[in-house]
Amino acid sequence: MKVSVDEGKCCGAGSCVLAAPDVFDQRDEDGVVVLLDAEPGEHLHAVVREAADVCPAAAISLSEKA
Incomplete structure (x- = not known):
């Protein structure tokens, strides 16, 4: 799995940190x-x-590694 983030879209809710702090x-x-x-x-x-x-x-965004 490859993870990417769009900092421009982020609203700072913190939901991602609560779900996956690692x-x-x-x-x-x-x-x-x-x-x-x-x-x-x-x-x-x-x-x-x-x-x-x-x-x-x-x-x-998530994608599967090739």
């Missing part, structure tokens, strides 16, 4: 998402999918 964080100054792991291990795939699903700004 993969996402937020900047202190404005709450915008910080991607910690662009290729998380398989054991994290379910929570990363959940994070993408609950993101109110649809700022998280």
Whole structure:
């Protein structure tokens, strides 16, 4: 799985951090998402999918690695 984020779309809700704190964080100054792991291990795939699903700004994109 390959994860990407669009910082321009991020509204700073923090839903992604709550769902997958090993993969996402937020900047202190404005709450915008910080991607910690662009290729998380398989054991994290379910929570990363959940994070993408609950993101109110649809700022998280997922794709399968080729």
